[in-house]
Amino acid sequence: MAGLTRRSFLGFGAATAAAVALPGCGGGDSGGSADGLRVAWYGGDPVHKAMDKALADFTADHADLKLSTERAAFGDYWDKLATQTAGRKGPDVFRMSMSYYSEYAQRGALLDLTDKAGSAIKVDTLDKDVAESGRIDGKLMGIGQSSITHATFRNPQLVEKLGGKLPAEWSWDSFATFAKDFAGDAGPGKYGTGDAGGQFQIFEVWSREYGTEVFADGKLAVAKDVIEGWFAYWQDLRKAKAAPGADVTAEGGSFETSQLSKGASPIEFGWVQQLAFYQPLVKDAELVVGAVPGRTAGSLKGQFLKALDFWSVSGTTKNPDGAAQVIDFLVNDDRAVKAIGLTLGVPPSKKSRDLLAAQPNTPAGRAIAYVEQIEQQVGPSPQPWPKGYGELGTVFTRLNQDIGFGRTDPAAAADKFASEAGRVLGA
């Protein structure tokens, strides 16, 4: 390689071109051909290691298929995937998130897997709602990777230190009372809960409890007063200092900087598998995972169990059969299930969960137990989020922030959200 490098200094243009191309695997298209497959995913280091291990096992079985892999962190991944898709050079098999699912599915960027599901890709062991989570406009464009549901993460020690006790379940009203009481007892700098007012995905639970689905048939279905009620609820908590002010929340934004991780609040909202991310950051207490408050205490109708992450296949793949084999392997093969573990979330089938046999006292074990405990009580799963969901999610967060900074009020924010939704979804 040193010789090549030296040579390339001598000239520019073609000579350099050859020199730089050589150190790799020959340059040019390495994927997309009939005997090669490119597999791409997003995630952090644990995901990369797990996927490499799983795919190594796949390669051992399928020496005829040449796999190459592409990986990036969540945010970067989408920039790259969009560019590749625009350049008609998307990876063959890739991880897809519900946040962008409709964008890709409804624009023909994904392959319809309807004929593969049940044959090339076994789906009969998948959890009830998970198998169908990827169905959109009658087409199945993604196979669920994980079973996911909303959750609250709770630090019981923080509450007990003040002589309080965490209830097993809350109504939104009793939750507000709890948060205010805790903050009152704990004094300044401590809050009863992190501010979930900007979390559009948690709002979905509220919306389903208080009225309708957030979206129906690609349009905003929830009424403005339900949105206003949510914004007002959190503004009330912020005013009472039961939830942190907008500036404090704005400074957070990651697991590491959340109020729960800093020991400033006993509650944070999120998705169940995030327990595994919070627990290492809260070292002096064992976190408990529980349901999101309901309209009445214990009501789980707002929550649902669903896959929000999929394996999808590019609409331009030249090897749909190979792609299906990879997906089937990742979802069903025992070696893949073991290699992947919980890095992609709670596995989407009882069979896989039993195979992992996670210790009940580990974060993974607690997350699995929670999923299995509420599985039968949650409401029906909603349609896939519509095109523009990602943008509306950021609009929602910003409006909650604007209210917190006193730049607008809940009623105006709800109006604004409805009009933005009309614009984004309308076209």
Added chain:
Amino acid sequence: MISKTLPGRLRESLPAYAFLAPWLIGLFGLTLIPMVLSLYYSFTDYSLLAPPVWEGLANYQRMLSDDRYQHSLVVTFTYVLLSVPLEMVFALAVAVVLNQGLKAVAFYRAVYYVPSLLGGSVAIAILWRQIFGADGLVNQVLGTVGLDGPGWISSPDTSLFTLVLLRVWQFGAPMVIFLAGLRQIPGDVLEAAEVDGAGRVRRFVHITLPLLSPIIFFNLVLQIIGAFQAFTPAFIVSGGSGGPSDSTLFYTLYLYQKAFGSFEMGYAAAMAWVLLLIIAGFTAANFVMGKRWVFYADEREAR
């Protein structure tokens, strides 16, 4: 010497085109086509995931009624007007001091350049929080004199200013260019003036500044272009949102959100071309004004 006919002039231009050849290949092969295509996209509805659909001036009209777009203009102009002069003055001052032949000057130069080495590293997000956060260094210092500062980075009223300071902190690029320019000023000129009894300030104003003017001009033009296009600082520090409450929504950040977050590449391309016009306007104005204060050694005879 100069031929009047076009073929003659073209023939005389050949050596220059030979020098320009690599650049011309790059221009036509790699740069111009994407630029022209992006202009075309700006008249289309283009999601990236599906082919573009022609829709005329709709994207341009939309800017007139887009609050966030107009807000991003305000944010960007504020940023440009605050950060460019600050950075320029700071960079020039440090370069002049470092050019004085202080001992250990190489060490200082390196120290001053280190922040710029971090570039757009994600580490900056945490560093800036550490300094300008509610519990950050600035507030700890203020606390020792009994002042209670806000969370500078997380308050919409102050967050943009922390980004201005970030740019000033990373002033290494213009500083190095100033230093190189100062190195190009012939010592004998300054020395002659010193012998004539010109003081330090007079020498600086009457000799250093005029001789450095092409470089000052270069830095000014490029810093203005760079500040208008600033993306990474806000992207990193706000986690891509331009928040809190859109207070750091730079023009290019909004453009990026539209292109890759909302799959509205057509709108983003239109925004890019409007930005190009804005920047071109500023640059042209700079060139016109530059004629009055920029001094080129190679134009001596012309004067």
Added chain:
Amino acid sequence: MSTPVRQRPPRTESAPRSVPRRTRAANRQGLMSRRTVAHAAIILIGLVMVYPLVWMLSSSFEPTTEIFGSTSLVPKSPSLDNYSAGWSGPGAPFSVYLLNSLLICALTIVGNVLSCSLAAYAFARMSFVGRRVLFGVMLGTIMLPAHVTLIAQYSIFRDLGWVDTYLPLVVPKFLGTEAFFIFLMVQFIRGLPRELDEAARIDGCGVFQIYLRIVLPLLRPALVTTAIFSFIWSYNDFFTALIYVSDPARLTVPLALRTFLDSSGQSEWGQMFAMSLVTMVPVLVAFVLFQRRIVEGVATTGLK
């Protein structure tokens, strides 16, 4: 405004003179104290400049959970874990990524210096048809945000079969696409008096020889500046590398650093800090070396 050039003595090959000038100046009254003040100011501002980096250094010895919320510069329980875990890092040892990046940087420097100085010479010193228009176009190419040209550029490189190679990161540099540097060199060349070229022309030098023998040596500070920025910018370039480099073994340093962070899961800030600092070392060394070249370059050309 006075025209400073009148004061310039006729250009002869004068010996480097900065040393005696400095000795003479040092004898002047009050200069010592002025210099002390200058030192003090430089150091004070310098401290403010480097505090964040010292904090980063300190944090790199702490576990990720200890990093947040502490402004102290002394790690509570220092350990090298971040360095050892980070180095063996995401997939391959960091030395692989460093070498990848250094290869790209080296080619970038050569490419930028060559292609941009050629173009700059033409723009600054030669008259040709379409010069003003092309100069405007050249400036125009740096005015369009990269995010919108990216897609079409990607298609071009895809058609050339260059995706998943380093070619899209390197070849454009040989074709002068970083117009910033062309403009930079134009400004520097225009700061050089024309009679040097004319003298050379009378001696029988052709344009290329003037470029090679007269302009390039005198342009040294600008060339070194170009080299420094080429190096640092290409070393730090994230977005282009993200789009064009996929093979895990061929990641560049910024891409590898990003693998420590993931907003959808756990982030290893400690390891990211540690490796950020490690990977800054080559840049810093290169910077110090290059910087010295500016000074030497000036001393040896005999211009000053």
